Amino acid sequence: MEGGLFLPFFFRLRGRGLHVTPTQWLTLVRGLALGLHGSSLMGFYSLSRAVLVKDESEMDAFDLAFAEQFRGVETTIPSIEDEVMRWLKTPLPPFPVDPEWRRMMDEVDVEALRAELERRLAEQTGRHDGGGKWVGTGGTSPFGHGGFHPGGIRIGGERRLGSAVQVAAARRFREHRRDLTLDTRQLGVALTKLRALERRGPADELDVDATIDRTAREAGELTLVMRPPRANNLGLLLAMDVGGSMEPYRHLVDLLFSAAHGARHFKRFAHAYFHNCVYEHLYADSCFEERVPIADVLRRYAKDTRLVLVGDAHMSPGELTMRYGAIDYYERNDEPGIAYLARLKEHFAHAAWLNPMPESWWDATSVRIVRKVFPMYPLTVEGVARLAEDLGQG
Amino acid sequence: MGNGFDRFAGTKRYITSADLRHAVNVSVALGRPLLVKGEPGTGKTLLAHAVAEDLGMDILAWNVKSTSKACEGLYVYDTVQRLQDSRFGDKNVSDIRQYIRFGPLGRALTSDRQVVLLIDEIDKADLEFPNDLLHELDAMEFEVLETGDGYKATQRPVVIITSNAEKELPDPFLRRCIFHYIAFPDEALMAEIVRVHHPDVNAKLLKQCLQKFYWLRGLEGVRKRPSTSELIDWLGALMAAGVPAEQVEREIPFLGALIKKPEDLDVALDKGGPTASSRNFRR
Numbered sequence: 001m002e003g004g005l006f007l008p009f010f011f012r013l014r015g016r017g018l019h020v021t022p023t024q025w026l027t028l029v030r031g032l033a034l035g036l037h038g039s040s041l042m043g044f045y046s047l048s049r050a051v052l053v054k055d056e057s058e059m060d061a062f063d064l065a066f067a068e069q070f071r072g073v074e075t076t077i078p079s080i081e082d083e084v085m086r087w088l089k090t091p092l093p094p095f096p097v098d099p100e101w102r103r104m105m106d107e108v109d110v111e112a113l114r115a116e117l118e119r120r121l122a123e124q125t126g127r128h129d130g131g132g133k134w135v136g137t138g139g140t141s142p143f144g145h146g147g148f149h150p151g152g153i154r155i156g157g158e159r160r161l162g163s164a165v166q167v168a169a170a171r172r173f174r175e176h177r178r179d180l181t182l183d184t185r186q187l188g189v190a191l192t193k194l195r196a197l198e199r200r201g202p203a204d205e206l207d208v209d210a211t212i213d214r215t216a217r218e219a220g221e222l223t224l225v226m227r228p229p230r231a232n233n234l235g236l237l238l239a240m241d242v243g244g245s246m247e248p249y250r251h252l253v254d255l256l257f258s259a260a261h262g263a264r265h266f267k268r269f270a271h272a273y274f275h276n277c278v279y280e281h282l283y284a285d286s287c288f289e290e291r292v293p294i295a296d297v298l299r300r301y302a303k304d305t306r307l308v309l310v311g312d313a314h315m316s317p318g319e320l321t322m323r324y325g326a327i328d329y330y331e332r333n334d335e336p337g338i339a340y341l342a343r344l345k346e347h348f349a350h351a352a353w354l355n356p357m358p359e360s361w362w363d364a365t366s367v368r369i370v371r372k373v374f375p376m377y378p379l380t381v382e383g384v385a386r387l388a389e390d391l392g393q394g
Numbered sequence: 395m396g397n398g399f400d401r402f403a404g405t406k407r408y409i410t411s412a413d414l415r416h417a418v419n420v421s422v423a424l425g426r427p428l429l430v431k432g433e434p435g436t437g438k439t440l441l442a443h444a445v446a447e448d449l450g451m452d453i454l455a456w457n458v459k460s461t462s463k464a465c466e467g468l469y470v471y472d473t474v475q476r477l478q479d480s481r482f483g484d485k486n487v488s489d490i491r492q493y494i495r496f497g498p499l500g501r502a503l504t505s506d507r508q509v510v511l512l513i514d515e516i517d518k519a520d521l522e523f524p525n526d527l528l529h530e531l532d533a534m535e536f537e538v539l540e541t542g543d544g545y546k547a548t549q550r551p552v553v554i555i556t557s558n559a560e561k562e563l564p565d566p567f568l569r570r571c572i573f574h575y576i577a578f579p580d581e582a583l584m585a586e587i588v589r590v591h592h593p594d595v596n597a598k599l600l601k602q603c604l605q606k607f608y609w610l611r612g613l614e615g616v617r618k619r620p621s622t623s624e625l626i627d628w629l630g631a632l633m634a635a636g637v638p639a640e641q642v643e644r645e646i647p648f649l650g651a652l653i654k655k656p657e658d659l660d661v662a663l664d665k666g667g668p669t670a671s672s673r674n675f676r677r
Contacts, residue, residue, distance in 0.1 A: 021569055027424060036419070206474055
């Protein structure tokens with residue numbers, strides 16, 4: 001095999017997303033030196049695949065790279081979808097709100113706004129786009145979507161400026177996958193620090209110190225003392241904010257979920273969903289179809305369960321501080337959101353908030369309010385490790 | 395290759411694809427562990443036994459459990475036994491060595507002859523389990539801490555590791571392995587495999603059964619698809635009962651041998667495969 005064809009293959013594989021390392025490559029070279037490929041392209045194919053591929057999910061990419069390299073076939077299948085997803089995964093900083101707007105947003109009386117929406121809906125007779133009063137798309141009326149009003153109610157439609165106070169439409173979010181393969185391990189390792197070791201269960205470990213002590217007391221008559229091995233008795237409840245401004249971080253949250261789900265050292269692991277803030281209910285699924293009342297959550301999970309909320313905590317302050325301030329039209333909370341958060345914190349002695357946004361963006365009013373209740377950590381490997389350490393023993 | 399490449403060629407009892415044979419031989423020649431993944435029932439575990447038989451080596455099997463620890467594979471120090479023995483003075487308890495028990499990996503590394511070491515279902519154990527084995531599998535040596543004795547393999551064992559992909563394996567571990575994914579056999583290979591287990595199977599019955607078998611596997615909504623071992627059991631039952639090929643054409647007798655979940659049975663029954671006699675089979 002000439003160098004002109006051989007080495008580019010290595011980089012082509014890496015370009016296709018296979019993490020081929022130089023060591024693996026040298027193993028392949030050693031195999032070639034031993035003649036394991038039997039001097040045929042087919043032999044080289046199976047030799048290099050056996051050495052370089054680590055998982056069946058990589059086989060397709062390997063085949064593509066191999067075909068490109070050795071048959072001169074240029075495939076133009078690199079999926080457009082992946083490319084687009086990559087753009088979407090790079091979140092922009094939150095929409096810059098100038099202080100004037102921020103002041104207006106903070107002053108919004110959600111209840112008055114809701115009443116006004118209902119009044120205008122009653123008055124309005126048909127579809128209306130643009131303009132400044134009626135409910136529709138575009139325009140500066142506080143109601144509808146795709147428009148610009150610092151503190152209006154969004155009705156369905158796509159997120160544009162992220163300034164809508166309420167979304168009154170059914171949403172569907174993809175369920176989190178459990179089988180993500182990227183870097184969940186790093187997070188998994190960080191999570192291993194999250195444990196509370198206790199001795200429980202059958203006594204099948206020799207307690208050497210106690211055995212010596214008891215044996216001595218029995219004047220040399222051997223007395224074995226057994227004890228249960230140390231095991232982790234920690235339960236984890238992971239509550240995730242999904243949809244809206246969390247969309248750019250979905251992949252990151254998926255990684256965390258996969259890691260927590262895959263970690264076997266928890267005695268109990270459960271997960272739930274919410275949108276922006278927790279009110280009367282948590283949701284068992286990310287489509288918000290199966291409600292779990294907060295009262296049930298408090299009953300179901302013991303006080304020593306570790307509660308970790310994941311969210312950007314970025315919302316209109318009203319969603320936290322006002323009655324009926326929930327972004328979801330159907331939520332209708334009798335108490336301000338912050339009261340529910342405080343109730344959770346009161347029950348779960350060990351609770352924390354993970355924020356996927358960089359710490360430099362944590363100065364928003366709503367984030368500051370949330371941080372008064374929960375200690376907040378960034379959703380990075382390092383942040384998770386710190387959280388695990390702080391929530392672990394104790 | 396003169397120095398024994400192409401040593402493994404499959405055995406009379408174990409039929410393989412050319413791909414798999416090549417992977418086994420690469421792993422033996424490079425001295426790297428072979429990691430085998432694949433659907434349950436594709437013969438991952440049997441592979442190690444076949445390799446051992448074909449290469450004329452002994453096999454040491456290490457069946458990994460969720461509580462398995464890497465060090466147990468090397469050795470266990472039996473403190474309790476030593477304490478018990480100390481009471482009667484009939485043994486020299488100052489010799490710790492007699493209380494060190496080698497595990498499968500320890501035995502493989504200390505064996506005078508080259509052996510096949512099967513680490514079965516490695517994904518059942520803890521996340522750190524494979525990582526804890528890295529050094530031992532790389533350097534093929536270990537130390538007994540209690541005695542300070544070091545052991546190094548004179549004959550590098552042939553290591554075959556199976557995984558059901560229940561859990562991801564760490565990258566550093568994967569990089570050291572030769573990887574092979576056993577694809578589900580096609581009809582031709584399957585016919586060969588079946589003949590190994592039922593040499594005197596009627597050709598017409600076999601053809602008919604394979605047709606039904608792959609039809610069942612292809613059914614949408616079946617959660618636990620029947621695998622090779624189930625096909626073999628089913629054929630055994632058919633032959634023992636003397637069911638003719640014509641009957642298999644019309645219905646699926648002993649469906650319970652192929653389908654193990656009640657929900658799947660309903661799917662199969664809905665699709666109009668079998669008839670009354672198989673319904674009776676359902677308890």
